[in-house]
Amino acid sequence: METRRILVDGAPLAVRVDGGANDGELVAADGRRFRADAVRHLPPCEPTKILCVHLNYESRRAEFGATLADAPTYFHKPVSSLNAHLGDVVRPPPCRYLNYEGEIAIVIGRTTKNIRPSEAADCIAGYTIACDYGLHDFRDTDAGSMLRVKGSDTLCPLGPGLVTEWNFRAKRIQTLVNGAVRQDGTTDEMIWDMHYLVADLARTITLRPGDVILSGTPASSRPVQPGDVVSVRVEGLGTLTNRIVEGEAHVRDDVGAQPSDSEEVLSTALGGDWEFRGIRAPRKTQPAQPTPTTPKSRRS
Numbered sequence: 001m002e003t004r005r006i007l008v009d010g011a012p013l014a015v016r017v018d019g020g021a022n023d024g025e026l027v028a029a030d031g032r033r034f035r036a037d038a039v040r041h042l043p044p045c046e047p048t049k050i051l052c053v054h055l056n057y058e059s060r061r062a063e064f065g066a067t068l069a070d071a072p073t074y075f076h077k078p079v080s081s082l083n084a085h086l087g088d089v090v091r092p093p094p095c096r097y098l099n100y101e102g103e104i105a106i107v108i109g110r111t112t113k114n115i116r117p118s119e120a121a122d123c124i125a126g127y128t129i130a131c132d133y134g135l136h137d138f139r140d141t142d143a144g145s146m147l148r149v150k151g152s153d154t155l156c157p158l159g160p161g162l163v164t165e166w167n168f169r170a171k172r173i174q175t176l177v178n179g180a181v182r183q184d185g186t187t188d189e190m191i192w193d194m195h196y197l198v199a200d201l202a203r204t205i206t207l208r209p210g211d212v213i214l215s216g217t218p219a220s221s222r223p224v225q226p227g228d229v230v231s232v233r234v235e236g237l238g239t240l241t242n243r244i245v246e247g248e249a250h251v252r253d254d255v256g257a258q259p260s261d262s263e264e265v266l267s268t269a270l271g272g273d274w275e276f277r278g279i280r281a282p283r284k285t286q287p288a289q290p291t292p293t294t295p296k297s298r299r300s
Contacts, residue, residue: 001016001017001163001164001165002016002017002161002162002163002164002238003015003016003017003044003161003162003164004016004017004026004036004041004042004044004159004160004161004162005041005042005043005044005045006026006034006039006040006041006042007039007040007041007042008034008039012042013028014028014029015027015028015034017036017161018033024036026039036160040084040086041084041085041086041087041159041160042084043082043083043084043157043158043159044107044128044158044159044160044161044162045107045125045128045158045162045210045212046210047079047082047107047208047210047211047212048079048208048210048211049076049079049205049208049211049212050076050077050078050079050081050082050156050211050212050213050214051074051075051076051201051205051211051212051213051214052074052075052076052077052132052150052213052214053072053073053074053192053197053213053214053215053216054072054073054074054075054216055068055191055216056072056190056191056192056197056215056216056217057185057189057190057191057216057217057218057219058189058190058191059185059189059218059219059220060216060217060218060219060221061191062219063219063220063271068191071192071200072191072192072196072197072200074201075145075146075150076145076147076151077132077150077151077155077156077214078147078151080151080153081150081151081152081153081154081155081156082156082157082158083154083155083156083157083158083242084157084158084159084160085157085158085159085160085240085241085242086241086242086243087154087157087242088154088242088243088244088245089131089133089154089155089157089230089242089243089244089245090152090153090154090245090246090247091135091224091225091226091244091245091246091247092135092152092247092249092250092251093246093247093250093251094250094251094259095135095137095138095251095259096137096223096259096261097135097136097137097139097223097261097265097266097269098133098134098135098136098223098224098244099133099134099136099221099222099223099224099268099269100131100133100175100177100182100183100221100222100224100230100232101131101132101133101134101175101183101217101221102129102130102131102173102174102175102183102217102218102232102233102234103129103130103131103132103173103214103215103216103217103232104127104128104129104130104168104171104173104187104194104214104215104234104237105127105128105129105130105158105212105213105214105215106124106127106194106197106198106212106213106214106215107124107125107126107127107128107162107210107211107212108123108124108125108198108207108208108209108210108211108212108213109123109124109125109126109209110122110123110125110209111206111207111208111209112198112202112206112207113202113206113207114202114203115198115199115202116199117195117196117198117199118195119199120194120195120196120198120199120202121195123198123202123207124194124198125162125164125209125210126162126163126164126165126166127162127163127166127168127194127237128158128159128160128161128162128163128237128240129158129159129160129232129233129234129237129238129239129240130156130157130158130212130214130232130240131156131157131175131230131232131240131242132150132155132156132214132217133150133154133155133156133157134146134149134150134155134221134268134269135148135149135150135152135155136149136223136265136268136269137259137260137261137265138257138259139260139262139264139265139268139269140257140260140262140264140265141256141257157240157242158212158240159240160238160239160240161238163236163237163238166236166237167236168187168193168194169187169188169193170186170187170188171186171187171234171235171236171237172184172185172186172233172234172235173185173186173187173218173232173233173234173235174232174233174234175220175230175231175232175233176230176231176232176233177224177228177229177230178228178229179229182220182222183217183218183219183220183221184218184220185218185219189218190215190216191216194213194215197213197215198213201213219271220271221271222269222270222271223269223270224244225244226244226245226246227243227244227245228243228244229241229242229243229244230242230243230244
């Protein structure tokens with residue numbers, strides 16, 4: 001079953017999907033019906049936190065030539081980064097390296113702490129689609145936490161709905177830009193599966209109903225431009241679609257580290273160790289102050 005949250009008369013309304021796919025009708029508990037393409041979608045859950053795993057698909061690991069640790073590592077996206085199906089994703093000027101990362105999001109269904117992986121399924125409410133956008137212009141300054149890289153406003157669209165009783169194994173995940181497939185993988189290449197991620201995080205972090213875990217992305221994340229339409233399609237979960245827009249306000253240049261196009265920025269945004277391939281991009285933005293770069297095993 002798929003449920004969604006939409007905005008009706010200024011208030012969230014829970015609906016279920018009747019007819020499947022993104023063009024199905026949405027039905028409220030009181031019988032009201034809405035066209036899915038004629039409403040404003042909201043994220044399908046209300047998390048207290050959004051936890052994200054770093055490299056977790058074999059194709060992505062191989063793309064960077066990374067050597068992984070024996071267990072996954074994570075980062076955090078603030079809830080202020082939440083966005084929804086058909087929402088605009090903002091690339092603030094003068095940033096240039098906004099990358100898509102199509103992912104599957106785990107949504108927690110009950111308070112979860114200190115469980116075995118075999119118990120995780122009972123703690124999951126369902127699954128939805130995510131696109132873990134990254135503003136890699138800030139990669140130098142926020143490499144450890146990735147706070148602005150992954151946590152800036154609008155960079156965590158979820159949706160279109162929450163699907164229950166979905167088996168995550170052997171499912172295809174694709175990201176399309178303007179209709180062309182850019183990422184193409186399956187969940188069989190996940191290094192740590194959904195149940196492992198839930199149990200691992202719940203060892204020291206209490207997971208609450210509605211909390212979200214982003215489970216990783218396949219290879220070939222690349223920058224997109226204002227005007228591009230990005231869709232993430234997952235077998236059995238539907239399609240999440242967003243448009244990239246240019247922000248109205250520039251990132252202030254009178255405070256803080258500035259966007260840069262360092263080797264670390266380029267190698268992550270363009271998909272590998274481009275400095276070893278003799279490729280350079282012209283500098284058009286003020287570089288950040290030098291900081292230690294992130295080990296390959298911490299890229300996402």
